[in-house]
Amino acid sequence: MRAAIIHGPGDVRIETVPDPQLHDDGDVIVDVTAGCVCGSDLWAYRGIRPTPHPHRIGHELVGVVTAVGAGVRTLGIGDFVIAPFDLGCGHCQSCRHGFYSACETVCLVGATDSHGRPIDGGQGERARIPYADASLVKVPGPIDPLVIPSLLTLSDVLPTGHHAAISAGVDSSTTVVVVGDGAVGLCAVLAAARLGAPRIIAMSRHAERAQLARDFGATDVIAERGDAGIAAVREALDGDLADCALECVGTDIAMDQALGSVRGGGSVGFVGVPAGGSQIPIGTLFARNIRVGGGMAPARRYIPELLADVLAGRIDPGLVFTQAFALRDIAAAYRAMDERTVIKSLVMS
Amino acid sequence: MRAAIIHGPGDVRIETVPDPQLHDDGDVIVDVTAGCVCGSDLWAYRGIRPTPHPHRIGHELVGVVTAVGAGVRTLGIGDFVIAPFDLGCGHCQSCRHGFYSACETVCLVGATDSHGRPIDGGQGERARIPYADASLVKVPGPIDPLVIPSLLTLSDVLPTGHHAAISAGVDSSTTVVVVGDGAVGLCAVLAAARLGAPRIIAMSRHAERAQLARDFGATDVIAERGDAGIAAVREALDGDLADCALECVGTDIAMDQALGSVRGGGSVGFVGVPAGGSQIPIGTLFARNIRVGGGMAPARRYIPELLADVLAGRIDPGLVFTQAFALRDIAAAYRAMDERTVIKSLVMS
Numbered sequence: 001m002r003a004a005i006i007h008g009p010g011d012v013r014i015e016t017v018p019d020p021q022l023h024d025d026g027d028v029i030v031d032v033t034a035g036c037v038c039g040s041d042l043w044a045y046r047g048i049r050p051t052p053h054p055h056r057i058g059h060e061l062v063g064v065v066t067a068v069g070a071g072v073r074t075l076g077i078g079d080f081v082i083a084p085f086d087l088g089c090g091h092c093q094s095c096r097h098g099f100y101s102a103c104e105t106v107c108l109v110g111a112t113d114s115h116g117r118p119i120d121g122g123q124g125e126r127a128r129i130p131y132a133d134a135s136l137v138k139v140p141g142p143i144d145p146l147v148i149p150s151l152l153t154l155s156d157v158l159p160t161g162h163h164a165a166i167s168a169g170v171d172s173s174t175t176v177v178v179v180g181d182g183a184v185g186l187c188a189v190l191a192a193a194r195l196g197a198p199r200i201i202a203m204s205r206h207a208e209r210a211q212l213a214r215d216f217g218a219t220d221v222i223a224e225r226g227d228a229g230i231a232a233v234r235e236a237l238d239g240d241l242a243d244c245a246l247e248c249v250g251t252d253i254a255m256d257q258a259l260g261s262v263r264g265g266g267s268v269g270f271v272g273v274p275a276g277g278s279q280i281p282i283g284t285l286f287a288r289n290i291r292v293g294g295g296m297a298p299a300r301r302y303i304p305e306l307l308a309d310v311l312a313g314r315i316d317p318g319l320v321f322t323q324a325f326a327l328r329d330i331a332a333a334y335r336a337m338d339e340r341t342v343i344k345s346l347v348m349s
Numbered sequence: 350m351r352a353a354i355i356h357g358p359g360d361v362r363i364e365t366v367p368d369p370q371l372h373d374d375g376d377v378i379v380d381v382t383a384g385c386v387c388g389s390d391l392w393a394y395r396g397i398r399p400t401p402h403p404h405r406i407g408h409e410l411v412g413v414v415t416a417v418g419a420g421v422r423t424l425g426i427g428d429f430v431i432a433p434f435d436l437g438c439g440h441c442q443s444c445r446h447g448f449y450s451a452c453e454t455v456c457l458v459g460a461t462d463s464h465g466r467p468i469d470g471g472q473g474e475r476a477r478i479p480y481a482d483a484s485l486v487k488v489p490g491p492i493d494p495l496v497i498p499s500l501l502t503l504s505d506v507l508p509t510g511h512h513a514a515i516s517a518g519v520d521s522s523t524t525v526v527v528v529g530d531g532a533v534g535l536c537a538v539l540a541a542a543r544l545g546a547p548r549i550i551a552m553s554r555h556a557e558r559a560q561l562a563r564d565f566g567a568t569d570v571i572a573e574r575g576d577a578g579i580a581a582v583r584e585a586l587d588g589d590l591a592d593c594a595l596e597c598v599g600t601d602i603a604m605d606q607a608l609g610s611v612r613g614g615g616s617v618g619f620v621g622v623p624a625g626g627s628q629i630p631i632g633t634l635f636a637r638n639i640r641v642g643g644g645m646a647p648a649r650r651y652i653p654e655l656l657a658d659v660l661a662g663r664i665d666p667g668l669v670f671t672q673a674f675a676l677r678d679i680a681a682a683y684r685a686m687d688e689r690t691v692i693k694s695l696v697m698s
Contacts, residue, residue: 093589094613094638102613102638167640240442264443264451267642273635280629280641286622289443289451291516291642293616295635 003124004330006057009047012334014327017056020120020128023113025071028132030063030081032349034152035122036321037337038085039182039344040250043275045334058123059085059109060155062139062148063349066126074133080143081136082307083122083129084299085109085156090134100135101296107131122155123330125349137303139311149318149346150310153187154303157344158317160271161187161248162306163297165195168244168269172196175240177233177261178218180248181209183320183344184271186216188246190317193217194309197244201236203229203257209343212319225253230260242266247294250276259284270294321346352473353679355406358396361683363676366405369469369477372462374420377481379412379430381698383501384471385670386686387434388531388693389599392624394683407472408434408458409504411488411497412698415475423482429492430485431656432471432478433648434458434505439483449484450645456480471504472679474698486652488660498667498695499659502536503652506693507666509620510536510597511655512646514544517593517618521545524589526582526610527567529597530558532669532693533620535565537595539666542566543658546593550585552578552606558692561668574602579609591615596643599625608633616640670695 003017020029035058043049044057065079075081087107088100095103105114110121113130120127129136139151161184170176176192178185181204192200193216202213205223213221222232233242243266245258250272258268259281271294272278280292309315324346325333333345352366369378384407392398393406414428424430436456437449444452454463459470462479469476478485488500510533519525525541527534530553541549542565551562554572562570571581582591592615594607599621607617608630620643621627629641658664673695674682682694 097612097614099612099614099638102636104613263446263448264453265446265448265647270631270635274631278631280631280634282619282623282627282629285629285641286619286644287451289448289642289644289647291640292629292634293638293640293642295638298614298638 001125002327003121004057005054006044006051007054008051010045012045012057012330014330017124020126022067022069023117023128024130025069026132027069027128027130028065028072028075028136029067030061030083030127030129031066032061032063032122032125032127034148035061035347035349036152037333037345037347038156039184040273042338043273045338049275056110056118056121058121060152061109061122061127062151062155072132075136075138080139080141082139082151082154082303083109084135084159084303086296086299087129087131087135088300089131095134098298098301100298100300123327123347135300137300137307139307147310149321150316152346153317153320154306154310156299157183157320158187158190158306159299159302160184160297162191162302164188164246164248164269164271164294165191167293168246168267170195170197170244172198174243175199175237177201177203177242177245177258178248179203179245179254179258180272181206181213182248185248186212186320186343187317188248189213189218190216190315192246194315199237201233201242206340212343215319225257229257233261244269247272250274250278252277252279254278255280259290262290265289267291271297320344324348350474351676352470353406354403355393355400356403357400359394361394361406361679363679366473369475371416371418372466372477373479374418375481376418376477376479377414377421377424377485378416379410379432379476379478380415381410381412381471381474381476383497384410384696384698385501386682386694386696387505388533389622391687392622394687398624405459405467405470407470409501410458410471410476411500411504421481424485424487429488429490431488431500431503431652432458433484433508433652435645435648436478436480436484437649438480444483447647447650449647449649472676472696484649486649486656488656496659498670499665501695502666502669503655503659505648506532506669507536507539507655508648508651509533509646511540511651513537513595513597513618513620513643514540516642517595517616519544519546519593521547523592524548524586526550526552526591526594526607527597528552528594528603528606529621530555530562531597534597535561535669535692536666537597538562538567539565539664541595543664548586550582550591561692564668574606578606582610593618596621599623599627601626601628603627604629608639611639614638619643620646669693673697
């Protein structure tokens, strides 16, 4: 089959790779309907994370089950499924508490399983998915093609934005600042609005993204950064700082912006991959009593409730996809993300 | 009057200092009945924090109001009061949310106010206390002398231990590991028991402290540290890790012990002053979805509910004081803390 391989900075190609096979009883094979490029894929694409040898890339996908292992109980051939980007066993202590992302044998789509065997990525024609019963979420058919982009956001960016909001304790009483206007940041705005936050301040200096933030429920957009950004938050909130901030980038600058935007006793939910250099300064947390939580989202935990809202038409997170590419055009899909000419690239397999 | 002055490592002396004066309308003067030595005082005593010039020290006290500023509404001469170690204005956004410790003009007993004027310490005969209405808690008389040690713990160590537990989300459904067997760690055990935690594992290798931990409600005591300590936690919890850990030391070793003792998606409440070198490793938080909160305790917020339990005899936190010293013997009070021949030194003024 064909799938994306990253060779080094700026170099992602479609190549022929082995067809996926069932390895474990809990595996299924999924025929990928759509995948996409994630902001975190850009860490390698931009050379910020090294690529010592070529490897598969892409971790978001929706598709149709074409084969099931002997131990799979809840899925059958022909089911349309959403694959969370992180796959938990469903049985260990972390999974039992709903933290699939901290599973003791967690696997990432596009990486390897706990036995070191490759799991196929989301930028390819087919994928082996382990822990299928515990991980995949079946979508009742028939599938409206127009809803596929929104279903695809459930693979990562919407649960990740939602995790930032949940980790920060966002509810109908909290004011919120969202740092980061990528697809995750925009989904964090949507999640905060869905949770009822009365004031949601999106930090963006990009007109198209700022507009989508407003469409997703942002009540304010602030272009300033650093101390000027914090002053603008205070101006918007009548002299106060926010109760919660959602850090959706992964850089030190973004984390500082988030920490500086919340009041004493406030909280920061962080989901930006810290490959960008973000740190958590303990002195700031100690002196200002700021709580920090988040990390890799347990996507599976949140998909059912978010899916219900997508299928009911209450939310339309698929708007983060501003351009679709054929799989063979993967290089263009990455370039568009890298150059910010799109918010997020959808890839049709 | 006489008060303690630290001159450098190992050198704390009682000297004559100016009598405190009312400066602001919100000030009161308190005649100190009892003060004590805090584990955090040892950072300077041990030279871990530099002492570039001699200064007052000690931040915990209970005593009797002897003078009130013109703007004080809730306190009168003769009132017996507990002074929280950190004094908040009561009006700023942080204070309105109960985070007095993150007040925009927070003052520390024994340090200086927001105008740079000295606030007297708890190791001395008398003290000026700013923000008196917002900070001091009156104890209804008559005062039983036997309860004074427990009242004195409400100045810092019990609210601080309680803050660790609250910040970690301890409740009647959570298993808890407490790292640190000083007075704060022991009070954290007491706080966790008071909140109903069904399993409380105290980490201690000191027989007297381990016994007090059990008296305060610890169900298990583990002497091992590092990986062996984590393995012992798993053994105690039938293979699981704890839901919550309370870091009550302030060193990297203690923070690592706390982070390693909790399950994926668990939480760490930290109250150890990070002068000991503790850090919060963002990669661990990201990968394991561990939440971290805590910092300097908003003591004032917690004193009323804890005081009610002290006065009703439901808790006896004063047991952390294993020896009392006269103010003139302050050097011996520090030496006993430093050499761990006492758990906590009480100082009678």
